[in-house]
Amino acid sequence: MSLTVEIRFTLNGSPTRAAVPPGLTALAMLRDIVGLTGTKYGCGEGECGACTILVDGLSVNSCLMFAVECDGRAITTVEGLAADPANDRLRDAFVEEGGVQCGFCTPGMIVQSKYLLSQHPHPSHEQIRRGLEGNLCRCTGYKKIIEAVAKAAEGTP
Amino acid sequence: MTVVAKSSLIGKRIPKMDAPEKAAGKTRYVQDINLPGQLIGKILRTDRVHARIVSIDTAAAKALPGVYAVLTAADIPKRGLGVNKDNPPLKGDKVRTIRDEIAAVAAETEEIALEALKLIKVVYEDLPILADPRQSTQPGAPVIQDAKPDNIAMTFDYAHGDVAQGEKESDVVVESEFYLHYVTHCCMGVSGIIADFEPTSGNLTLYSNTQVPFLHKREFSEVLGMDPGRIRIIQPPIGGGFGSKLDIYPFEPIAVYLAKAARRPVKLVFTREEEFLASPTRQPALCRLRSGAKKDGTLTFRAVDILLDNGGYTSWGATIPFVMMQTFSSLYRVPHCLFHTKAVYSNNPYAGSFRGYGNLQATFTVEQHMDMLAEKLGLDPLAIRMKNAQESGEVTGQGMVFTSCGFKECLTTAASRSDFARKFTDYAQQQSKPGNKKRGIGLAAMIHVGGGAKIYPSDGCGTILKMDDFGHVTIMTGASEIGQGSETVLAQLVCEELGLPLDAVSVVNNDTEVTPWDVGVHASRTTFIAGNSAIGAARKAKDKILNAAAKVTNMTADQLEMRGGFVVRAADGEMVMPLPKLLRSLHFSDKAELVMTTHYYEPSSVHQDKKFMGNVSATYAWAAQICEIEVDTDTGIVTLEKVTAAHDVGRVLNRMGLEGQIEGGIVMGQGYALTEDLMVRQGKVLNPGFRDYKLVTAPEIPEMDISFIESMDGEGPQGAKGVGEAPAICMAAAIANAIHNATGVRLTRLPFSPENVYRALVTAKGGVVE
Ligand code: FES
Ligand code: FES
Numbered sequence: 001m002s003l004t005v006e007i008r009f010t011l012n013g014s015p016t017r018a019a020v021p022p023g024l025t026a027l028a029m030l031r032d033i034v035g036l037t038g039t040k041y042g043c044g045e046g047e048c049g050a051c052t053i054l055v056d057g058l059s060v061n062s063c064l065m066f067a068v069e070c071d072g073r074a075i076t077t078v079e080g081l082a083a084d085p086a087n088d089r090l091r092d093a094f095v096e097e098g099g100v101q102c103g104f105c106t107p108g109m110i111v112q113s114k115y116l117l118s119q120h121p122h123p124s125h126e127q128i129r130r131g132l133e134g135n136l137c138r139c140t141g142y143k144k145i146i147e148a149v150a151k152a153a154e155g156t157p
Numbered sequence: 158m159t160v161v162a163k164s165s166l167i168g169k170r171i172p173k174m175d176a177p178e179k180a181a182g183k184t185r186y187v188q189d190i191n192l193p194g195q196l197i198g199k200i201l202r203t204d205r206v207h208a209r210i211v212s213i214d215t216a217a218a219k220a221l222p223g224v225y226a227v228l229t230a231a232d233i234p235k236r237g238l239g240v241n242k243d244n245p246p247l248k249g250d251k252v253r254t255i256r257d258e259i260a261a262v263a264a265e266t267e268e269i270a271l272e273a274l275k276l277i278k279v280v281y282e283d284l285p286i287l288a289d290p291r292q293s294t295q296p297g298a299p300v301i302q303d304a305k306p307d308n309i310a311m312t313f314d315y316a317h318g319d320v321a322q323g324e325k326e327s328d329v330v331v332e333s334e335f336y337l338h339y340v341t342h343c344c345m346g347v348s349g350i351i352a353d354f355e356p357t358s359g360n361l362t363l364y365s366n367t368q369v370p371f372l373h374k375r376e377f378s379e380v381l382g383m384d385p386g387r388i389r390i391i392q393p394p395i396g397g398g399f400g401s402k403l404d405i406y407p408f409e410p411i412a413v414y415l416a417k418a419a420r421r422p423v424k425l426v427f428t429r430e431e432e433f434l435a436s437p438t439r440q441p442a443l444c445r446l447r448s449g450a451k452k453d454g455t456l457t458f459r460a461v462d463i464l465l466d467n468g469g470y471t472s473w474g475a476t477i478p479f480v481m482m483q484t485f486s487s488l489y490r491v492p493h494c495l496f497h498t499k500a501v502y503s504n505n506p507y508a509g510s511f512r513g514y515g516n517l518q519a520t521f522t523v524e525q526h527m528d529m530l531a532e533k534l535g536l537d538p539l540a541i542r543m544k545n546a547q548e549s550g551e552v553t554g555q556g557m558v559f560t561s562c563g564f565k566e567c568l569t570t571a572a573s574r575s576d577f578a579r580k581f582t583d584y585a586q587q588q589s590k591p592g593n594k595k596r597g598i599g600l601a602a603m604i605h606v607g608g609g610a611k612i613y614p615s616d617g618c619g620t621i622l623k624m625d626d627f628g629h630v631t632i633m634t635g636a637s638e639i640g641q642g643s644e645t646v647l648a649q650l651v652c653e654e655l656g657l658p659l660d661a662v663s664v665v666n667n668d669t670e671v672t673p674w675d676v677g678v679h680a681s682r683t684t685f686i687a688g689n690s691a692i693g694a695a696r697k698a699k700d701k702i703l704n705a706a707a708k709v710t711n712m713t714a715d716q717l718e719m720r721g722g723f724v725v726r727a728a729d730g731e732m733v734m735p736l737p738k739l740l741r742s743l744h745f746s747d748k749a750e751l752v753m754t755t756h757y758y759e760p761s762s763v764h765q766d767k768k769f770m771g772n773v774s775a776t777y778a779w780a781a782q783i784c785e786i787e788v789d790t791d792t793g794i795v796t797l798e799k800v801t802a803a804h805d806v807g808r809v810l811n812r813m814g815l816e817g818q819i820e821g822g823i824v825m826g827q828g829y830a831l832t833e834d835l836m837v838r839q840g841k842v843l844n845p846g847f848r849d850y851k852l853v854t855a856p857e858i859p860e861m862d863i864s865f866i867e868s869m870d871g872e873g874p875q876g877a878k879g880v881g882e883a884p885a886i887c888m889a890a891a892i893a894n895a896i897h898n899a900t901g902v903r904l905t906r907l908p909f910s911p912e913n914v915y916r917a918l919v920t921a922k923g924g925v926v927e
Contacts, residue, residue: 037189038182040396042345043429047847050345078182095176098813101821102640103179104345104396110180132855136847138345138397139640140817141824142855 007071011036012080020067026060027051029067030077038078038107042136049135052108052115053077059115061134078107081114090114090152099148101139109135113149121156123149159732161720166649166659167875170813174645174664175394175638187349187364187393188426195351196225198415198425199270200408201260201277202435203252206288206840207299207504208281210251213260217276223265224273226418230259233414236380238405241310241471243302244507246380246407246414251284253301253469254506255841256435258407263415263423286504288839290443290466293501301469301502308502310467313478315496315769317486317554323458323493327449329533331526335444336906337518339835340828341433342511343852346396348436349426350409352416361413362389368402368637369677370669372613376405381413392667398639399825400510401436403679404472408435433845437509438835440474441466442518448526454536454544458493459523461485465500467507474508475500477515479612480605482769484519487553488604489527489545494554504840510679512822513882516605517829517889524601524890525905528897537581538600538894539572542781547604549868556770557777561878563805563868564779568602570864571781575801580785581898588901593791597899600783601890607807607878608775608870609760610680617759618687619673622651622694624752626744628722628737630657632694633665635675636687641881642814643683647691649810650874654695655702656719657736673755681778681879684810686760688874693756701752705743706733761872776870778878779805782823782887784859786895793915795896797827799860800888807870807878819863819884826888828853834908 004019011034020029027044030036030053042050044063051062054076081087090113093099100106109132116123116131123131128149129142137145178184215227230249238244248257260277264270285299292298293308300306324330351364361383367373370390378385395402408425416423427435443464449457467475478498486494531541547553549562572578580598588595609616621633632651638644644664651662665671675687703714706724710717710733718727722736743750760775785799800823809815832851836843844850869876889907896914897903902921906913916926 031189036182037185040186040345041188041347043847045429045846045848048345048429082181082183091177091180094180095172098170098172098817100173100176100179101642101817102345102395102397103176103184104186104640106179107182110182126856129856129858134854136343136345136852136854138343138399138825138852139821141820141822141861142853142858143820143861144813144817146855 005068007068009070009072010074012076012083022068024067025063026053026065026067026070027062030062036077036079040104040107049112050105050108052111052135054111054115057118059112078111081110087114093148093152097148097151098144099140105135105137109137109145113152116149117153117156121153123153125150160730161723161725161732162730163720166652168809168812171645171649171659171811173642173814174648184394186346186396187351187366188346190351190364190393191424192351192353192422195422195424196263196265196419197267197270198261198263198412198423199274200258200411201274203255203257203259205252205281205283206255207284207286208252209284210249210259211280211282214278215260218262218273221269221273221276223269224262225421226263226415227273228261228414228418234382238380238407238410239470239472240475243304244407244470246410253504256506258411261411261415263419286840288504290464290501290503293503301504305502310471310500310502311475313482313498315482315486316494318493320458320460320493320495324449326451327457328452329530330447330449331529331533332447333526333905335446335522337442337521338907339438339441339506339837340833341436341438341835342399342401344397344399344401347427347429347432348408350412351422351424352412353422354413354416356420359387360389361387362391364391364393365409366395366402367392368398368639368679370637371635371674372677373405374669380405380410390669392637395639398678399512400514400679403510403677430845433850434842437472437474438506439511440477440508440515440518444518444522446522446526448530450530450534452534454534454541456489456491456545459485459491461496463498465498466505467500467502468505469502470507472507473510477518481515481519483555483557484516484523484604486555487547487557488523488602490547491554505837506842512825513886516603516882516886517826520601520603520886521890521893521907524887525893525903528894529903537578539568539577542568542602556772558772560776561807561868561870562777562779563866564602566866567779567781567803567805570803570866571783571801572600574862574864575783575785577783584898588899593789595788595790595899596785597788597895597897598783598785599891599894599898600781601887601894602781603883603886605778605883605886606680606774607685607778607880608872609682609686609762610774611762611764613676614764615759616676616682616686616762617757618675618690619757620690620694620755621673622698622754624698624740626737626741628661628740630655630662631665632662632691633672634687634691635672636666636683637678638666639678641683641818642811643687645814646684646810647687650688651691651695653875654692654699657722661722673757681881681883683879684877685775685873685879686758688877690756690758692874693758694754697754697756698752701754702739706739709742775872776807776878778880778883780883780887782891784888784891784895786892786899788896788899788914790900790918793911793918795831795892795909795914797831797859797892799862801862802884803864803866804880804883805866805868805878806880807873808867808876809865810875810877815865815880816863818881820861822884823861823888824853824858826885827859829885830889830892830907831909834910
């Protein structure tokens, strides 16, 4: 067994401790050690966005981040967003606008959209398209995802 | 009096039933499932393109602590997978493609499994490489599969009429060679399987991504040499299918053999790099097409000769001629047609089935020739298509029967909504004007099976329907859900029959122990076939319910109806009794009974004969798509600006789901034409990752204007047809025609990457690019 490093961080609002090997990615820690499988592996090299999480409010590809780098940070995953009713509007918009097909890209898309809306509460379509550039979807053709984000932004104060 | 109003879900925008869980990150895909005691399986793949295996030494790997099984070909039965049974799960004598599986390991952790792979020593003796399919049948070419010394994996020949006669009747003839490249599915969820084998009972449970669970049951039993009755396939939600999960591939039996050897469940999941290297591609093709027409635009003949690079092994890619020939023989009225295809072995990757199944390739050639013929005859692209387009009532040379056919309406709708005629003329006139930005508009049309495809003796699907004491319906269907939204459409169709709201229905579609047989998700068949099956089961339930209600109300069954969760009087909608009350009175009576029904639907289509004659589908889908582009002649960059699509969908069932399928297909077709290119050189895949294999991203999508033509198919569920594959089919052809409209240059080789376009433009002007 490889050596492990003990880290402490906030995961979806709760203080968390984990013992992680130094070479482990944050993605593998979330999925295999913590057991939160909502964050997906799509490529492991920062090219697809399926593994997107928020680290201190910034969107990050968790496959490119070491687990040890989570130490002292606030990590939010799709499960954390789903647990907070404040995000229901975003999630409902994905459902109601047809932004979900196979759903494999969806967790990453939702987390990225959350970040996008935190940066641009009233985004233009162009800002949404640019904001989702790093997230691949093979099913939807993106149009309904873009519309979902636009809808979620509507009525935001 | 309480009147219950009639309501319908057909044609509405219905959110996908499983979307809320997916959007919460709760859905557990195969990658997310872990069984107690599970080991991790990994495959050692060769890095040689063509080589004899001299020896494999696994001793060090076996000795590594944490390793529970190490297998090579010597440890497993010698049975091949795939269409020609030429693909053994582990290769023992030689390797034929860069991804070939030569050994497999099951270990406590992924780390240990990878470590063990490194300890396996393989000695090879390299063999000459056959990388160009045009060389495959040359004298002296290396033999790839000993059982096929001529390197021919498969041939398909089809003919109607007499092309020599057709040629004599022609006023113009065009001939071209087209090349279609490798692309791959890029499902966002990589391939994976969990095999759980219990040695004492002999039960095998597979958690699998398959699109065809019942066919797989049979194939697994053949490959593994076990009783199919002992095999249970559970299908967790899939991270995308698109045809990639239609065949058994080596990793699947390998996982089973590992589980058997280790006596522990084994989970085997690909990396993205493996997914690029070791999952099937779209079938590349080299097509020579000759077409003729009379002065007035009437088509006279088509002669087609296609070379398919079969790669080292045979999966479904080799069989795409089944679908290709339909486009040549039947998209338009063609009196004389001759079609020859040959799939030849090489040391390249092998192709599987991929959304559209050969039709992207066929349509690319046919629809460019329609424009080329039109140009020669001084006709416009729409006119020549309208002249030859099929109509309802037609029976084609290949025996296809067109009952409902909205083809002409697709053409005229797309043309008028995009202002095609005016733009086509304007852009053509601007070709010679100065400036490096050229605009173009291009049209392409397609036919595809829309009512299943009877390529097996049965193209059916079974449904079991049960109702509980509270009026809740559970539909157990053989049809898999792969993200396309079939579960929602099936629920809608059942709601329509039983007058229920959507939340009164759930769908079970993921366990072969529970669900009845279905041939699988392919050929755009699920809405049509599984839909009709579900309707059949619902109608039987309705019959039972109304007959029971008749007994307690002193009315006849046909005076009654189901609406909004009630039994009502048909004439005026007056509420007679709530449905749950009736169900309970049936259940808790002297002759206690539950409402449970079954239905097996088999479409009216026929299994084609040896000459490929026969009406293979119960109905056909039609579409026309028009692409507007800008070409930068200095850089070769083609920007897709707008797509106007008109699809004959029979009838709209779920408007949002349908739009989602069409939009997703358009963008997939855009990628095929413009950005995606799996670069295979000397048998090696040069770009196995998203960094260098470019999928279309959100900022690049075109504006999309989509129209649905409702031709109300007589056999379709509520009139609908299948359209899952249709939207990707026309795109490359339409873009090629648009590039010609913009620049006057005809591009016959995909992809239209900046480099390829730039080269073609310079070469057409007599220039040279080094
Ligand atoms: S898995 Fe992290 S970007 Fe693809
Ligand atoms: S919904 Fe399937 S990848 Fe986006």
